[in-house]
Amino acid sequence: xxxxxxxxxxxxxxxxxxxxxxxxxxxxxxxxxxxxxxxxxxxxxxxxxxxxxxxxxxxxxxxxxxxxxxxxxxxxxxxxxxxxxxxxxxxxxxxxxxxxxxxxxxxxxxxxxxxxxxxxxxxxxxxxxxxxxxxxxxxxxxxxxxxxxxxxxxxxxxxxxxxxxxxxxxxxxxxxxxxxxxxxxxxxxxxxxxxxxxxxxxxxxxxxxxxxxxxxxxxxxxxxxxxxxxxxxxxxxxxxxxxxxxxxxxxxxxxxxxxxx
Amino acid sequence: xxxxxxxxxxxxxxxxxxxxxxxxxxxxxxxxxxxxxxxxxxxxxxxxxxxxxxxxxxxxxxxxxxxxxxxxxxxxxxxxxxxxxxxxxxxxxxxxxxxxxxxxxxxxxxxxxxxxxxxxxxxxxxxxxxxxxxxxxxxxxxxxxxxxxxxxxxxxxxxxxxxxxxxxxxxxxxxxxxxxxxxxxxxxxxxxxxxxxxxxxxxxxxxxxxxxxxxxxxxxxxxxxxxxxxxxxxxxxxxxxxxxxxxxxxxxxxxxxxxxx
DNA sequence: CCATCTTTGTGCACGCGTTCACAAAGACAT
DNA sequence: ATGTCTTTGTGAACGCGTGCACAAAGATGG
Numbered sequence: 001x002x003x004x005x006x007x008x009x010x011x012x013x014x015x016x017x018x019x020x021x022x023x024x025x026x027x028x029x030x031x032x033x034x035x036x037x038x039x040x041x042x043x044x045x046x047x048x049x050x051x052x053x054x055x056x057x058x059x060x061x062x063x064x065x066x067x068x069x070x071x072x073x074x075x076x077x078x079x080x081x082x083x084x085x086x087x088x089x090x091x092x093x094x095x096x097x098x099x100x101x102x103x104x105x106x107x108x109x110x111x112x113x114x115x116x117x118x119x120x121x122x123x124x125x126x127x128x129x130x131x132x133x134x135x136x137x138x139x140x141x142x143x144x145x146x147x148x149x150x151x152x153x154x155x156x157x158x159x160x161x162x163x164x165x166x167x168x169x170x171x172x173x174x175x176x177x178x179x180x181x182x183x184x185x186x187x188x189x190x191x192x193x194x195x196x197x198x199x200x201x202x203x204x205x206x207x208x209x210x211x212x213x214x215x216x217x218x219x220x221x222x223x224x225x226x227x228x229x230x231x232x233x234x235x236x237x238x239x240x241x242x243x244x245x246x247x248x249x250x251x252x253x254x255x256x257x258x259x260x261x
Numbered sequence: 262x263x264x265x266x267x268x269x270x271x272x273x274x275x276x277x278x279x280x281x282x283x284x285x286x287x288x289x290x291x292x293x294x295x296x297x298x299x300x301x302x303x304x305x306x307x308x309x310x311x312x313x314x315x316x317x318x319x320x321x322x323x324x325x326x327x328x329x330x331x332x333x334x335x336x337x338x339x340x341x342x343x344x345x346x347x348x349x350x351x352x353x354x355x356x357x358x359x360x361x362x363x364x365x366x367x368x369x370x371x372x373x374x375x376x377x378x379x380x381x382x383x384x385x386x387x388x389x390x391x392x393x394x395x396x397x398x399x400x401x402x403x404x405x406x407x408x409x410x411x412x413x414x415x416x417x418x419x420x421x422x423x424x425x426x427x428x429x430x431x432x433x434x435x436x437x438x439x440x441x442x443x444x445x446x447x448x449x450x451x452x453x454x455x456x457x458x459x460x461x462x463x464x465x466x467x468x469x470x471x472x473x474x475x476x477x478x479x480x481x482x483x484x485x486x487x488x489x490x491x492x493x494x495x496x497x498x499x500x501x502x503x504x505x506x507x508x509x510x511x512x513x514x515x516x517x518x519x520x521x522x
Numbered sequence: 523c524c525a526t527c528t529t530t531g532t533g534c535a536c537g538c539g540t541t542c543a544c545a546a547a548g549a550c551a552t
Numbered sequence: 553a554t555g556t557c558t559t560t561g562t563g564a565a566c567g568c569g570t571g572c573a574c575a576a577a578g579a580t581g582g
Contacts, residue, residue, distance in 0.1 A: 020569095021471055025466065044530070069530055071528075072528045072578050107364040113465055184472060200471060211445060213282050215442065321540085323560090331548070332559050333547075333560080
């Protein structure tokens with residue numbers, strides 16, 4: 001296995017736990033809202049409520065950054081906004097490229113949440129020649145042929161992939177080869193990247209499936225004896241015509257143990 | 262007769278860890294791809310590689326579902342597809358409503374990943390009267406006034422919120438009041454919901470900020486690394502270097518104690 | 523200056539998730 | 553049938569994240 005172990009190595013050499021890093025943007029958003037309302041200070045309790053977390057967790061998170069609070073008073077909002085922004089690296093400008101300007105890509109390009117915080121869409125890239133030159137979100141879409149040049153000229157280190165699944169790995173490889181070291185992947189596929197490259201993925205379908213699981217569980221609790229798998233899915237499910245229930249006792253709706261040959 | 266498969270459900274199906282549930286869709290996708298290529302069986306090692314996880318983790322995940330593998334052979338692809346689909350509740354139809362048909366909402370409506378797995382977009386809803394009646398993704402957008410009626414008539418229990426942040430909580434409240442018990446939130450805000458309602462959030466801005474953090478760290482470390490010697494970079498084959506990230510002490514002398522008045 | 527009150531920062535314990543390592547189970551060849 | 557080989561399923565150890573509970577720190581009032 002040459003390219004085997006490529007998952008995020010949990011590089012936590014700088015003491016801040018990954019879970020904390022993931023919450024910092026949440027705190028930052030709540031703090032920004034307070035700042036816009038000119039609130040001078042905020043207690044861990046108030047801020048935690050605004051961010052939807054436990055106050056002890058919030059205090060511990062902040063403790064990784066340093067002692068920025070004042071006992072008996074709370075945290076200075078402006079100061080904390082600055083500290084978190086700096087810690088997250090948002091005090092600098094991050095040019096990003098977006099590859100794959102389909103429905104989703106175009107929506108992302110129009111999404112204001114990017115530009116609002118240090119991120120700047122440097123280029124929109126698509127492989128379809130018909131897209132080249134079209135204007136999306138006020139920018140001209142460029143052809144994928146120029147990907148390497150665009151990344152180099154703009155000093156891009158963060159790429160967003162919104163292509164179909166089939167093209168994602170190829171695009172990813174080119175991005176990485178061109179110098180991109182962080183990738184936000186919207187394509188429903190697992191990307192493999194070399195060490196040192198971070199990948200985060202956003203998968204709409206997966207989120208829905210997780211919700212469906214819990215939804216089913218909730219439904220099953222109220223009506224245990226309700227219908228089982230009504231009509232099956234394709235293929236194998238249809239084969240399960242006769243239960244021939246072996247053992248598998250399933251008070252909660254467990255099903256036939258029909259192992260296809 | 263009996264094929265001698267006397268597997269015991271040692272663990273209750275209730276007890277599936279959340280982390281495992283979150284990975285099931287990943288396995289399902291990999292298995293579906295194998296199924297389409299008519300691959301009959303797959304080992305935990307192969308499937309784990311395809312899903313981008315550790316093989317031991319995959320086996321443990323599957324063990325929560327039951328003993329569906331055959332030692333010495335692996336897992337029957339079709340059978341496993343069915344079992345995971347059933348566990349996730351994808352063998353039934355899930356009507357969903359999408360509220361907020363802006364750029365993002367429209368893109369989501371067009372996204373094929375929903376319909377592909379048991380999810381059916383029952384209605385597109387927007388508060389803007391100018392949107393009502395417009396056709397998006399082959400459906401007519403309906404006005405928010407009819408939200409409760411739509412949910413009731415279609416038996417919707419899953420809602421997707423893609424409104425601006427300011428409207429999200431209000432929409433959420435109405436969805437919940439109308440009977441929705443699972444919400445996928447794309448609005449950059451913290452939703453508060455009563456017990457029994459599941460909320461998952463997808464926040465594009467947050468994902469980018471997390472990437473920026475790691476990106477900044479990489480940029481800062483490469484400078485230190487150059488002067489100090491390789492740290493954290495994976496060695497050739499043997500573990501020559503001893504991580505022991507215990508002795509990290511303040512190389513963080515860059516904290517300007519500028520407390521704004 | 524002292525007492526009191528508020529809120530932070532954190533030591534500690536606990537539970538969950540991950541990973542290792544191996545015995546058990548079954549396929550397959552002889 | 554017996555032995556060998558492959559792969560699963562899982563016990564156990566470990567590390568991370570979370571939340572409790574409290575001492576320390578500083579503000580505030582008298």
